[in-house]
Amino acid sequence: MGILDGKRILVAGVTMDSSIGFATAKVAQEQGATVLISNFGRALGITKRIARRLPETPPVLELDVTDPDHLAALPDAVREHVDGLDGVVHSIAYGNPETLLGGKFLDGPWDDVAQAMHVSAYSLKSLAMACKPLMAPGSGVVGLTFDATTSWPAYDWMGVAKAGLESTSRYLARYLGPEGIRVNLVSAGPLKTIAAKAIPGFEELDDMWSSRAPLGWDNSDQEPTARAVCALLSDFFPATTGEIVHVDGGFHATGA
DSSP states (O other): OTTTTTTTTEOOOOOOSSSSSHHHHHHHHHHTTTTEEEOOOTTTHHHHHHHHSSSSSOOOEEEOTHHHHHHHHHHHHHHHHHEEEEEEOOOOOOTTTTTSEEEEEEEEOOOHHHHHHIIIHHHHHHHOOOOOOEEEEEEEEEEEEESSOEEEEEHHHHHHHHHHHHHHHHHHHHHGGTOEEEEEEEOOOOOOOOHTTTTTTTTHHHHHHHOOOOTOOOTTHHHHHHHHHHHHSSOOEEEEEEEEEETTTTTTGGOO
């Protein structure tokens, strides 16, 4: 028996097996869930190959969360495999590393900032609303953030986008709560994912965690974060919404 027995979960934004999305899909399957994953464009082929490394090869849907046509078609695409959803995982973010990260905050152009906000923050609302017809009371939406309560070296406009994501999750919790749909985020410490590799100066963040996290921090281990996501999708958090659960070795609670 797993904590997600009988649950139907969509994990949006799985590319490589080093991603939090992949780890979440793996833990969800191990906990009894039927899992669907998604990606789009050139990365879709990679996702289809990576999907075979999961305990059970899941259906792979094509989904660009910034494309209205993809979002409109999502419910029917999901129904080809399951008759509804009990959980949705938003594992999606993008900011142009050449213009928005690595100390380029003061020069970040609006077009690139707007794209980062659309992909990384607004898409949480877009994905939740696209999946809403498939979700019954008791369902959950979980997104992934990197603590946006402070500024970080090199993170720059992605930090602003994550602040938008965190605020979006709270408003979604407000408006979807009356329908019994919970919306929460998991704030992970720095992990060696494709997204992290695109951040100039990532090593500086990594060094901070290794010296200050009370529980220590393994930047190559996505499973603790994935377990938290799955726990929030389970029936063990029936009255929790609008929350940000930190999975960062306790770093967020320490001073200098």
